[in-house]
Amino acid sequence: MSSFAGTFGLWMAVFFTFSIFSFLYKDNPFYKFAEQVFVGLSAAYWLVYLFYSIMLPNLFTKLLTDFKGNIILLIPAALGIMMLLRLIPKTQWLSRFPIAIMIGTSAGINMVRYAKSDLLSQISATMINPFADGSASSIVGNLLLIIGTICGVYFFYFSKKQEGFSAVPSKIGIWFLMVSFGASFGYTVMARISLLIGRLEFLLKDWLHVIK
Amino acid sequence: MKRNLPLIFAFLTGFLVVISEFIPHRPFSLMISTLQNWFLIISGFAILLGQISLFQANLAKIKQKESGWYFYLAGLISFMIMLLTGLLWGTQEYKGILGHGTHLQSLVGSKPFDYLFDFAYMPLSATMFSLLAFFIASAAYRAFIIRSFESNLLMITAVIVILGRTSFGSMLTSWLPENLRFWHLPNLSDFIMEFPNSAAQRAIMISAALGIIGSSLRIILGIERSYLGGDK
Amino acid sequence: MSSNTHSQTERHIVFLVLLVAVTLPLLFPIGWKTEVSGYARMAWQLIDSTPDSSVVVFSFDYDPSTMTELQPMAEAMLYHAFSRNQKVLAMALWPQGVQMADQAYAKVIKSFPDKKYGVDFVNMGYKIAGIVTIQSMGKNMPEVFPTDERGTKYADIPMLKNVKTLKDIAYANSLSSGTPGIKEWVMAAHDAYGTPVTGGTTAVSAPGLLPYVNSQRQLNGLLGGLKAASEYENLIGQIGSATVKMDAQSVAHLLILVFIAIGNVKAFLVRKRSKA
Amino acid sequence: MKKTLLLVMVLWSIVSFSAAKALFSANDVPWDDGKALMLNWSAPADTVNLQKADSLGNWVTIFKGVGKEFQDRDLDPDKTYSYRLLIPRAALGDSIAFKATAQPKEQWFYLNKLSYLLILLAVSLAVLYYVNGARRGKDYFIRRISGLDSMDEAIGRATEKGKPILFVPGISDLDDIQTIASLTILSHLAHKAAEYDTALIVPCRFSMVLSASREIVKEAYLKAGKPDSYREDRIFYLTDDQFGYVAGIDGIMVREQPAANFFLGSFYAESLILAETGFSTGAIQTSGTAQASQLPFFVVSCDYTLIGEELFAASAYLSRDPQQLGSLKGHDFGKLLTILLIIIGVIAEIAGWHGFKAFFEGAQ
Secondary structure (H helix, E strand, O other): OOHHHHHHHHHHHHHHHHHHHHHHOOOHHHHHHHHHHHHHHHHHHHHHHHHHHHHHHHHHHHHHOOOOHHHHHHHHHHHHHHHHHHHHHHHHHHHHHHHHHHHHHHHHHHHHHHHHHHHHHHHHHHHHOOOOOOHHHHHHHHHHHHHHHHHHHHHHHOOOOOOOOHHHHHHHHHHHHHHHHHHHHHHHHHHHHHHHHHHHHHHHOOOOOOOO | OHHHHHHHHHHHHHHHHHHHHHOOOHHHHHHHHHHHHHHHHHHHHHHHHHHHHHHHHHHHHHHOOOHHHHHHHHHHHHHHHHHHHHHHHHHOOOOOOOOOOOOHHHHHOOOOHHHHHHHHHHHHHHHHHHHHHHHHHHHHHOOOOOOHHHHHHHHHHHHHHHHHHHHHHHHOOOOOOHHHHOHHHHHHHHHHHHHHHHHHHHHHHHHHHHHHHHHHHHHHHHOOHHHHHHOO | OHHHHHHHHHHHHHHHHHHHHHHHHHOOOOOOOOOHHHHHHHHHHHHHOOOOEEEEEEEEEEEHHHHHHHHHHHHHHHHHHHOOOOOEEEOOOOOOOOHHHHHHHHHHHHHHHOOOOOOOOEEEEEEEOOHHHHHHHOOHHHHHEEEOOOOOOOOOOOOOOOOOOOHOOEEEEEOOOOOOOOOHHHHHHHHHHHHOOOEEEEEOOOOHHHHOOOOOOOOOOOOOOOOOOOHHHOOOOOHHHHHHHHHHHHHHHHHHHHHHHHHHHHHHHHHHHOOO | OHHHHHHHHHHHHHHHOOOOOOOOEEOOOOEOOOOEEEEEOOOOOEEEEEEOOOOOOOEEEEEEEOOOOEEOOOOOOOOOOEEHHHHEEOOOEEEEEEEEEEEEEEEEOOOHHHHHHHHHHHHHHHHHHHHHHOOOOOOOOOOOOOOHHHHHHHHHHHHHOOEEEEEEEOOOOOOOHHHHHHHHHHHHHHHHHHHOOEEEEEEEEEEEHHHHHHHHOOOOHHHHHOOOOHHHHHHEOOOOOOOHHHHHHHHHHHOOOEEEEEEEEEOOOOOHHHHHHHHHOOOEEEEEEEHHHHHHHHHHHHOOEEEHHHHHHHHHHOOOOHHHHHHEEEEEEHHHHHHHHHHHHHHHHHHHHHHHHHHHHOOO
């Protein structure tokens, strides 16, 4: 790597890192500048990869190399162009067709996939014999899993007033939710700190060379 | 027609996806393959639409000299530079319009697009979210106050997990005898994750899944049609 | 207004203390050891027990913003898969994932100089539309990936000769920091086509994915966050970039706990004073 | 056609000649898309060699090793495939061969997905039933979310203090149902604020959300009989950058010191920054989101939090919109069904009736 380009790149990276960090003091022009540059680069990145990874191989190359064999691809291509017509007020209504197809397909896929993975499989995964494995911790754990799932679902049941006895399971449900939120809390702390460590490592290692 | 035909399209595609999940016989699996392939291509155009709209919105802000318009101009310029370098000389693997730009590569060290990615995009993206580490620290100091039984429960779990997920936590309770291993912090935090946490997350999952099934059904049957926009 | 400036100063002090607390262990490592959790071991086992020369999928579903957490996992798991002589197909459901995959390959390949592109590993690039793409892979992979990143036709890639659909894949490993990611792989690859799925994710998303690790093995183990990445490095006997950072992580966790404690004591005193 | 028939007959005779049907068999995998065949064998030898005839009739090895079965996939439906099994006889140095043929067949239903279909139908029909009922004017009961009471209380407090109320409709656009639910609640709050004559500030991230919010608040003021108190400039566009938006709201909280903050809708990483600043200004805070990973921060730093579905329930309760109400009742039916199935399943497992769970796991 040419040393000038490498050094320049490094200093650019350091500049952008500090510009973002300056937000910690307060919102300022350096931060605003860095943020807009980020938005611009990110949009361009998407477009470039969209072109090379999707449009070119899955559509244009296919049509250019074997037009007859792929003539059916003209339909999605036409629908895609109709999508772009949304930008012109007069032809906006045409974009409803590709949108309807996309929304319809996604709705269908969501419906079957969530019904299987997040509903049915979760129900059957909770059908466990809590006493199957002799150890005390697994019995307690499995009982907690069954009770917690049932009470948690009941917490989200809105068709009954929660008074007297019927308030009990939903109270237990909320305790489980709180424990789970506590766990998420702990995990999120971990995640955010990691990201900071990554940036500091960049500054200390690649820029200042104080750690190896 | 402008309104009802799209609704019929949404119904047909959605219904096709659902029944082909249950019917192995032809022609459904073939139809669904084709539809999914089309979906891929149309999604590409949808992203393109989104980026063009963003471009237009920023352009409008610059034209109207809105407050801070020069920042938007900087954004627009970086957009153009990244896009042009990407299209002209390609990325690490892909060939651009002008080929691989070997001369430029020897000058810069890598392709211009990758150079921008490594030294501008990557630090910006990585630093943006690392800000949150600082905010979580100040929130820990100023806002995470014990108030009710529920929030106590939350905080106690959080403390166990925060300790349990560090090397320090395992050191803290490593002296515990074999029959009390359950209370060893990493084990305790794994137990919390595996049972009570999974139970609550499963409950959230199930009720959210029911919501998604309901709203998908309403879209397929054309009961919910707000995605088509107003009647104007 | 003075109370505002006061609260701002207080905030800036907290920021500064955190910065110092994270920097010091990076400069002067302590060397605390990590223990391996069950979830990491499960993921390790899946990769370890997959037979020689099986074709496996590594899906890079993240961007540089979370690479501190996910890149070490990707490298460690890739190293493991290569050491078991598995053939790796890399792909990305996020456009930035393509570059992440290239970086991971470039790093791990140094330990395996005989591995050949196209024979032992391949990068199929970015594909849009998340779950729909995975569903399509279950029906017809050449249709989804007409070419690899370098423009080689699917049929001309030696390692993919016998790979037509997801069912020919030994396991799918998604490194994900959001949507689309592991959830979509579980739903469309495991639950629709029975392909085993494992993965690594950021610590933020991990708790919500754990219900999938159950007796039906919707998800085969899960790596959550930097700690899990260092656990995996531990399992394959490599001291990687995650292990090095764990000291700083531990110190910062302790500091956060101290902050919570001080904050609560302060709030308690304020409440007491206002009562008195 | 004739040719294949002949081939089949020839092959059949070989198979029957070898008189080993029971030892080695090839069968269609039932209830599938006709792309797989199941080969079963019982052999005394440790390793067997399984071969398949290719299009030219040459034998190609497809499996070698220990086992009892092999599933051959990626076949074409209704095509005939021939296999032979070679069992080596170490003593004699040769091997005996067994042959089998079969055709993969397509069926009209994946039988293992029966439980899946039933549950999907049950939930769908319940949603349709209730939506229809609600549209025909039937008034279904749903309980009042206790968070709503504390919201009204918060507005009362703001009025006493003579300070404004801040409402943040989340950081998603109008296509997110959470934003829609948030705006329904905004309409209720705006009505209350108009009654009490308390200022209501609504910063928005998207222009669509902005115009919807203005319309909703204006209508609420009109309904409360105070159209003159409505001030359009209090509902404004801030910026569409995620952190820029949060920084803007932070500024408002510090400057205006609102007495009540409402964060309702879709929130991501910025939830923490909002809740923290709001907490430090001493406002009563109410939050609500379906973004599970953000709930912990809201719960610890807000006075009341609508958790997940509660946000939608609150919106349905307030709006009485037949679609929202009917759907919610349909989902409630699904929740009862879930609880019931889990209880029966656990009892069945304890009693040792594993068939029940297997049915839901989709075992064939």
